[in-house]
Structures are given as structure tokens and as C-alpha cells.
Amino acid sequence: MPRRDTDQPGARVPRPPTIADVAAAAGVSRSAVSRSFTEGASAAPGTRAKVLAAAASLGYRPSAIARSLTTRRSHLVAVSTVRLENGFNASLLQALALGLDAIGLRTLLFPIAGTSADADPSLDEILRHRVDAVALLATRLSSRFSAQCASAGVPVVLINRTARDGATSSVTGDNVGGARRIAEFLVAGGHRRFAFLAGVEDSSNSRDRERGFADALREAGGPAPLRAAGRFDRVASSKAVRRMLAAPEPPDALFCANDHMALAAIDVARREFNLAVGHQISIVGFDDAPTAALSGIDLTSFSQPPEAMAGRAVAALAAVLADPARPAVHETVAGELVVRGSARLPAAGLATTTDGRRLWVGGAVSSFRAP
Structure with a gap:
């Protein structure tokens, strides 16, 4: 095969075309040329057509970095998350990236090492990329990180978490309402x-789900639930479930955050305690991640629709970028309790959708009947 000119020793590599070319x-x-490639800039149609034709013939692509220096906008959103092994987080991240792309924003992923949702992403690293905004997905917003972002003029939106002070926009599922439905x-x-x-003790999601569950059980006249922490981690969850099931009076219904x-709970119950999940013990989750519907798992779970949550988050980001003074918004996305084989079926209160899913549609919390 003959060598190309650029393969010859000392051959010059053609430089990319410039705006001057x-x-x-x-x-x-x-x-x-600059105006022709800048959205919203004033450029005569004939001029723009000539510029685009010349750029196409030369193979010219405008520099995003150079454009960001001119417009003061990078069109980049930093997204920080943990636990991508969690199928729901991965689905939510994908939906968010696609939603941002649809409005001309690109995603820069900043994963937090390890399994701690308490750790902050590196703000220095984020700001080095001149991002327009930050989205924290399933991670806690510390006061330090919030103050640093505010000082730098970078808006933050929380997804699948809330901040205690309510000053940061957030999008979550129906944590309290979903947990109440699981209890009933x-x-x-x-x-x-x-x-x-x-989950993690300082997680707003886990805290709200526990509150909704315990309140609904108390209102029904039931006992306070036995409690353990799995820290949203498979190994820690297995240990916690193992301790609960080894107790003198083990639970016959387990709600996992x-x-x-x-x-992890299903695996421990089946393999280590030989329990018939869905009969001897009911196990219910929260998220309705893609793995929940797999035949070998068949997990009853309260759904958090990732597309709807991502859509609300994208809208919140677009709004704050258009108006930095806009007050914080707090969105709650409705979900459904999808009933599968991991839980015992009540005698009534179930409905089947047109796509074959079975949902819990029962009304107020039933009265608890002691043995």
C-alpha cells in the first residue's frame, strides 16, 4: 500500500481551516462568519448561506471554546452522580443527557468516587470547564458546595434529592406519598x-420514604417498623437484611428505600433463609428500575419515571439559565405502585393496565389486624 504524503518523514500535517479561511x-x-454561526445573531440570509457553503467546502467547524468566550456561555451542564451500578440512576442520567441535548446543552459527567452520597464533586474541576450550570443527581448538596456555586454564579438543580433550606431547585419522585401507598x-x-x-442517613429521599411509611403504619394502628440501614449499597444491605431476618421475630414485610x-434483600431471603419471597415474606422497593421487571426478580416497586423527572429537571435548568434571579422551584413527579411477584397480593384494591402491569389502587390505609 503506497504511503500517503503525510506518512512521509518530515511531511506537514494539514492545519484545520480557520475562521479567516x-x-x-x-x-x-x-x-x-462569527455572526453566521452564532444562534440569534444578526446575519443577512445571503451572507449566512455563503458562509455555510464556504465552511462546508473547507470542512470548517466552529470552535465551541472560542464561541463560549464570545457569548459567555459554554452550553455545558456538569452532572455529578454516584452509584451508576444502580439501574435507576443510570436510566435517569441517560434521560437527563438526552433532554439537555434536545435544547442544545451538552453533559459533562463528574462521577463521585466510592459509594458516599455525602461527598461533593470537585468544584474546581467543574469550573475549569466553564459550565453554565450543575445538576446533582442522587447526591446531597452540602452548604459548602452550595455557597461556592453561588459565589461563582453557577446555578444548581438537585435531581432525586432535596436541600434542607429549600433554596435550591429540585425534582424528586413522590417519596412520602409512594411510601404511604406501600404501607397501605x-x-x-x-x-x-x-x-x-x-439508605444513607442524611439522604432526603430515604428520610422522606421512611417518614411516609412509618406514619401510614401508625395511622392504620400497626406497629413501628423494625429499622436497619443499607446505605444504598448492596453489601451493606445484605448484612442489614441478614441481621433482621435472623431476629427472634423477623419481619414478614420489608420495604427497601x-x-x-x-x-440484595431478595437474594439474602431466598439463598440464606430459604424464604419464599412473595409468600413467607414480601419485599418491596422504590424506583421501579429496569431490573425490577426481570422474571427472576419480579420486584414490587413504586415507580419514579426517569423521563418525566429528567424533563422537569431540564425545564428547571433552562428557566434558571434564562433568568438567574428566578426563585427556586420544587417539582414532585407522580408515580405508581407496580405490583409483581415479590409481594403477597391483597384480596382487593388491584387493577391491571392496558399494557399488562398490575397496580395498587386501594384507597385509604386499611386497618391493621393483629393476630
């Missing part, structure tokens, strides 16, 4: 010994 080829000024479903199924597997921990 395009201007010369189109017979216009450099500023006219388990009470209606005739369960008597309840347990809750919490997310599906990732519920999968």
Missing part, C-alpha cells in the same frame, strides 16, 4: 411485622 472563501468579514398495600396484604431498610437494596 472561511471569510476569505466567502468574501465576507470574520465578524460576518402491605397492611392490606395481611402483614403483621414490618421493616424498613434505610430503593430497588438496588431490594435486590
Whole structure:
């Protein structure tokens, strides 16, 4: 195969075309080229057509970095998250990236090492990329990180979390309402010994789900649930479930604060305690991640639709970028309790959708019946 000119020793590598080359080829000024590639800038249709034709013939692509220096906008959103092994987080991240792309924003991913949702992403690294905004996905917003972003003029939106002070925009699922529905479903199924597997202690999601679950059980006249923390981690969850099931009076109904921990709970119950999940013990999760519907898992779970949550988050980001003084918004996305084989079925209160899903549609929390 003959060598190309650029393969020869000492051969020059062709330089990429510049804005000056395009201007010369189109017979216009450099500023006219810049305006032709800047959204919303004033450029005559004929001039723009000549510039685009010249750019296409030369193979010119405008520099995003140079454009950001001119417009003071990079069109980049930093997204920081943990636990991408959690199928729901991965689905939410994908939906968010696609939603941002649809409005001309690009995603820069800043994963937080390890499994701690308490750790902050590196703000220095984020700001080095001149991002327009930050989205924290399933991670806690510390006061330090919030203050640093505010000082730098970079807006933040929380997804699948909330901030205690309410000053930062957030999008979550129906944590309290979903947990209440899980409680009423388990009470209606005739369960008597309840347990809750919490996530990270300072997680707003876990805190709200635990509150909704415990309040609904108390209102139904039931006992307070046994409690352990799985820290949203599979190994920690397995240990916690192992301790609960080895107790003198183990639970016959276990609500896990997310599906990732519920999968660990199912595995421990089946493999180590030989329990018939869905009969001897009911296990319910939260998220309705893609793995929940797999036949070998068949997990009952309260859904958090990732597309809807991502859509609300994208809208919140677009709004704050258009008006930095806009007050914080707090969006709650409705979900459904999808009933599968991991939980005992109540005698009534179920409905089947046109796509074959079985949902819990029972009304107020049923009265608890002690043995």
C-alpha cells in the first residue's frame, strides 16, 4: 500500500481551516462568519448561506471554546452522580443527557468516587470547564458546595434529592406519598411485622420514604417498623437484611428505600433463609428500575419515571439559565405502585393496565389486624 504524503518523514500535517479561511472563501468579514454561526445573531440570509457553503467546502467547524468566550456561555451542564451500578440512576442520567441535548446543552459527567452520597464533586474541576450550570443527581448538596456555586454564579438543580433550606431547585419522585401507598398495600396484604431498610442517613429521599411509611403504619394502628440501614449499597444491605431476618421475630414485610437494596434483600431471603419471597415474606422497593421487571426478580416497586423527572429537571435548568434571579422551584413527579411477584397480593384494591402491569389502587390505609 503506497504511503500517503503525510506518512512521509518530515511531511506537514494539514492545519484545520480557520475562521479567516472561511471569510476569505466567502468574501465576507470574520465578524460576518462569527455572526453566521452564532444562534440569534444578526446575519443577512445571503451572507449566512455563503458562509455555510464556504465552511462546508473547507470542512470548517466552529470552535465551541472560542464561541463560549464570545457569548459567555459554554452550553455545558456538569452532572455529578454516584452509584451508576444502580439501574435507576443510570436510566435517569441517560434521560437527563438526552433532554439537555434536545435544547442544545451538552453533559459533562463528574462521577463521585466510592459509594458516599455525602461527598461533593470537585468544584474546581467543574469550573475549569466553564459550565453554565450543575445538576446533582442522587447526591446531597452540602452548604459548602452550595455557597461556592453561588459565589461563582453557577446555578444548581438537585435531581432525586432535596436541600434542607429549600433554596435550591429540585425534582424528586413522590417519596412520602409512594411510601404511604406501600404501607397501605402491605397492611392490606395481611402483614403483621414490618421493616424498613434505610439508605444513607442524611439522604432526603430515604428520610422522606421512611417518614411516609412509618406514619401510614401508625395511622392504620400497626406497629413501628423494625429499622436497619443499607446505605444504598448492596453489601451493606445484605448484612442489614441478614441481621433482621435472623431476629427472634423477623419481619414478614420489608420495604427497601430503593430497588438496588431490594435486590440484595431478595437474594439474602431466598439463598440464606430459604424464604419464599412473595409468600413467607414480601419485599418491596422504590424506583421501579429496569431490573425490577426481570422474571427472576419480579420486584414490587413504586415507580419514579426517569423521563418525566429528567424533563422537569431540564425545564428547571433552562428557566434558571434564562433568568438567574428566578426563585427556586420544587417539582414532585407522580408515580405508581407496580405490583409483581415479590409481594403477597391483597384480596382487593388491584387493577391491571392496558399494557399488562398490575397496580395498587386501594384507597385509604386499611386497618391493621393483629393476630
